[in-house]
Amino acid sequence: MKLLYQQMLAFFGVIAITLAIFGILMVRSTSNTVWDNSFDQLEEYTDVLTQRAVDQNTYMINAQFIQNSEEILAKQHTRFMIYDATNQARYPQMAQGTRPIATKYWRQLKKGTAVALPELTTNPQTGKQQSLVIYYKPVFLSGKLLFVIAAFAPVDNIQSAINKTEHNLLIAFFFSMLAAVVVSYFLARFQVNRINRLRAATHQVAEGDYDVDVAFPTKAHDEVAALANDFQDMVGSLRASQAEIHRQEERRRQFMADAAHEMRTPLTTINGLLEGLAYDAIPEESKGESITLMRNETKRLIRLVNENLDYEKIRTNQIALNKRTFSAATALQGIATQLHQKAESAGDTLTVQAPDTVMVYADHDRFVQVMFNIIQNAIQFTDHGEITITAKAGYHQTELSVSDTGIGMSADQLKNIWERYYKADPSRKNTKYGESGLGLAIVHQLVTLHGGTIDVTSELGQGTTFTLTFPDEATAPSQAPITHTAK
Structure with missing residues (x-):
């Protein structure tokens, strides 16, 4: 059975049961009210007869007054006995047929x-059971019993009022059921439409399309709306993950191309020189x-391989820090x-602003490696400029910075500077601007x-500033895990 009909039956069942219970209670309440009103009226009549129809001094009964009362109440078929x-x-x-009280x-x-009760008895006037x-x-x-006044009326009048009430309630129940069918259908349709919307969005995401929007209005606070909002958050995360995967795939392709390029250049140089030597194409004096050039290119290859291995060891926490x-x-x-000397050859002024009292808690060799790479990077991208290195004590940490007045970088370039083999633009892929592009990644x-x-x-055109912090011994972890490789 489809969910629409299940929901519809559920809503209809709830409404029908509610109306049925209400109808039964209404009938019982009406019946009790009719009976109570009948007894109240008879009680009022007996009170009047007590005061007017019986002389409590002479014990005489005023039959004429009782007859007149019965004539007045003839339409109600009310009669009296004493x-x-x-x-x-x-x-x-x-x-005829009169019998004593039970x-x-x-x-x-x-x-x-x-005593008030409905009773099957003989009508004093007709002598029939009624x-x-x-x-x-x-x-x-x-304190002595004188008389007992009895007022009675046929049950038919009371039952007729009750039957009329039941008839009206039955008609109301029938039309209420018709309304319940319509209401339950629209309620079920509303709920199923929201679920179908989620189902369609799920199918769309399963097909790889994350451009969906199933978030319900903020005024909806039920479980389906919460599920839709959670689903929308999940789709947003998947969309972001897909974009990051795409970006990482592009970076992986670029990394492979850059790595091949970086290693192909020295290999091509070495191969050309070896062929020249093999065929005596190189003069004796050269x-x-x-051979010196081949040795330099070989060292460059070894350095590239070592830097890659060093990067992987650092990334996977395979090195131990001696802090x-x-x-x-x-x-x-x-x-x-x-x-x-390198700064001087580039026409740069190198300035260190660090008080002797500033201490740092780190692995000394790795600290030197970090700062050496950053300062060397600043020299490579600054021509006839200034490079300022500062260090100061912060709150439970040491704060350092390296600022230059070099060529600077754009916002897009800043996003990828921590990637392996990344260089800001193709024109910088030469030794003047660094050899491998691994320095900042490390x-x-x-x-x-x-x-x-x-x-x-x-x-x-304005320069670049690197800002670093190293926590002190009291707050630094023994060795922090690395959870990502790119910033």
Whole structure:
């Protein structure tokens, strides 16, 4: 059975049961009300007869007053009887088929308790068995029972009112059921349409199309709306993941091309020189220079392989950090001394601003590797400019920065600088602008491994600033895990 019909039957069943229970309670309430009203009326009549139809001093019955009352109430078919203290009928006299009040009721009446009941009895006027509603009221004088006044009316009148009420309720129930069918259909259709919307979106996502929108209005707060919103969040995550996978695939292809390019150049050079030597195409006086060039290219290949291996070991946490606290100023001054000649040849001014009191907690060799790569990178991309290296103590960390006035980078270039073999544009793929493009990728991994942070800001033509933090010994993890390779 389709969900639409299941929902429709469920809604219809709930409405039908509710209406049925309401109808039964209504009939019972109406019946009780009609009976209670009938007994209340008979009680009022007996009260009037107690005051007007019986002389409690002479024990005489005013039959004329009772007859007049019966004539007034003729349309209600109400009649009266009066019994004396011996349970004998005193009014009406000579009534055929008259019988005394039943013993169990007479005992209650003698105790002063009025009795109201429907009873199958003989009509005093017709002598026929008839269902009547009867109210017995005892009359006492000085604690002694004088009379019992009985007022009775046929049940037919009461039952007719009850039947009419039941008939009206039955008609109302029939039309309510028709309305319930319509209401349950639209309610079920509304719920099923929302589920079908989710089903269609699921099929669309399964086909690889993540451009779906199933979020319901904010005013909807039921479980289906919550499911739709969660599904929309999931689709958003899948869309982002798909975009990241696509980006990573493009980077993987670019990485393979860059790696092949970086290794093909020295291999081509070495192969050409070897062929020249093999066929005596190189003059004798140039053979020493050729061998030196081959050795340099071989070292470059070895360096590329080692850097790749080093990067993978760092990325997979296969290296151990030997952390200790040392002077940041001393380490930075040592790096500046090593790179002084390279900066001078580029016309750059290299300045270190680090108080002797600034300490850093890190693996000394890896710290030097990180800062050496960043400062060397700044020199490579700065021509006749200034490079400033600063270090200061922060809150439970050491803060360092390397700023240059070089060529800078665009926002798109900044997104990929931590990728292996990435260079900002093809024109920089030469030794002037770095050999492999692995330096910053390794830097990022090493800083992450220390539990620190590294950020970069840059603007084309204005320069670049690298900002690093290394946590102190009290807050630094033993060795932070690396969860990603790109920033």
